[in-house]
Amino acid sequence: MVSLNRISEICGVSLSTASKAISGKPGVGKATRERILSVARQHNYRPNQLVHSIQRGRSMMVGITCSQFDDEFAGKIVAGIFEVLYEASYDAMVIYWERNVQEGVRALGNLAGRRVDGILMFPPAAYPQGAYLEELRAFPNPVVVVDQTWPGCQYDLVGSQDVEGAFAATEHLLELGHRRIAHLGFTHGSTGKDRLLGFQNAMIRHGVAIHEKWLRDIQSYPSEEAYELTRELLSEPDRPTAIMCFNDEVALQVLSAAADMGLSVPKDLSITGFGDLSLVRHVRPQITTVTQDPREIGRRAAKLLIDRIEAKHQKQPAPVASQDRLPARLMVRQSTGPCPQDA
């Protein structure tokens, strides 16, 4: 990449004159300025942002750590983040971290080494802990946590009303007359824990017994476990008449397991998802789910991080960590119906 030094050599001017001409500062004659700018254009000169970052003491770059890109939900959050970063002239360094803690630690260290002004963190599926958490604490700039959180997390969170959304989905099943409701969860993360809580709250509120054998948990995600767990659940003589699922992808596996066992949805079995991914509209029956707004989650998380970065640069005291949870609303489609009469 051509340097400013080289531009000044070509033009036969000092480095300082070339710098003034290019950054639009006074002290350079019109003809000289135009000549310098013309040479810079010819040579595709781009101001070195690395130098600017060091001079300004801020990089105008944020870090994004993510352990899963390959679904619509995370992808839309990332799209929302980039929309706001772009408007605010921030760039993004991304760490895609899917493996062991040691790698996560190194990844966070790289963000610090690149002097990112802040981090937008999608926490790993399991709670961050140990060396990873220590490295995160050592990071001196603002951190905003996206979607998931963890016990004792002291960072701002932008996510969804998971408890409320799950509560609404469960009430919907209860209102349809279902009593034997299973919950297929993924409680290694906070969203799964919150959705289980919302389920339990609704069952308790309506005085309906929760059976431990119908609380099933997926161990790793993504996986095909939901399919097998559903076959188990539905093979028992007193099978559940409804299954509430951690998310839409789990619901899709439940739907296919039911189909393979010759059960009709929603006649024999009702199913709810969570997330409102586009795929739930494209399968038949369309899946009743809980809507989330991932793009807006991403936008708000990025805005909040930028606010925190600005506040820090203005030496304002660090604010108390906030939780901004966007509404998660029931969306009734075709996969839920009245409890079967003979159940």
Add this chain to the structure above:
Amino acid sequence: MVSLNRISEICGVSLSTASKAISGKPGVGKATRERILSVARQHNYRPNQLVHSIQRGRSMMVGITCSQFDDEFAGKIVAGIFEVLYEASYDAMVIYWERNVQEGVRALGNLAGRRVDGILMFPPAAYPQGAYLEELRAFPNPVVVVDQTWPGCQYDLVGSQDVEGAFAATEHLLELGHRRIAHLGFTHGSTGKDRLLGFQNAMIRHGVAIHEKWLRDIQSYPSEEAYELTRELLSEPDRPTAIMCFNDEVALQVLSAAADMGLSVPKDLSITGFGDLSLVRHVRPQITTVTQDPREIGRRAAKLLIDRIEAKHQKQPAPVASQDRLPARLMVRQSTGPCPQDA
């Protein structure tokens, strides 16, 4: 972030001594070195990679430009890319670019300004052109293009054998006796053009007429257009008995349109997808498709880019652009069957 300057002040040593101690260079006594390292640890000092980047004349950072994250295919490519970058100690600056050309130009300029050593480029859905292409040409470091390409592209490409994959899917339908085969494409991009070509090649090879009215094209992606186009195609009296789809997501919409019209798949209609996303295994009937290997595409693209970067730093002449296309193989599932007898 604590600076090396500050560490040297705290320790009462010169900046040069602090620098030597931390980078493990000789010329510092053992006790002094240990004291400096200990203070650096206490203050969570991280070597400033911005300074290193300038000193070395390379940033050890590559740019990734991407116009869509929110699907499994792109997500797995990105995962493969990060795997290799991590192994080779490169970081990644990501540009998520989904809007107008002007923004794309600015985004490329930002990559140049950050002095990235190379770019992994997912081309935009429509061919890159005009100012965007000019900006790309002005970028002085290696570029590797991923998945899609465009006419006249002079960069290395890592992608899939789209023509061959589509040929195999079409032959499969022909072998099942289908003659009235529609093609639901997305030919704004090169993969869609190649798949249409594979379809046409197979039809011609087998001497089967291609009807223009059954060549339908989606205008924007992602969208719900495939659903509507399918309803149109299937409403005609001499409807096709098979539809070959641009990809799995399109195939899913075709499947739901068929279901909503009371058609049974594969009895009344055969459907093929492309990509082998996990969703095609989770719907019923499971969709016959063409496999791709997105993670390996990502790995190879990143390896190739790093090779190109190394070669450039060793002043080797720029090699001729290559095309590395990974096999795309037919995967027969449940959505294809013999041509209906009465058709």
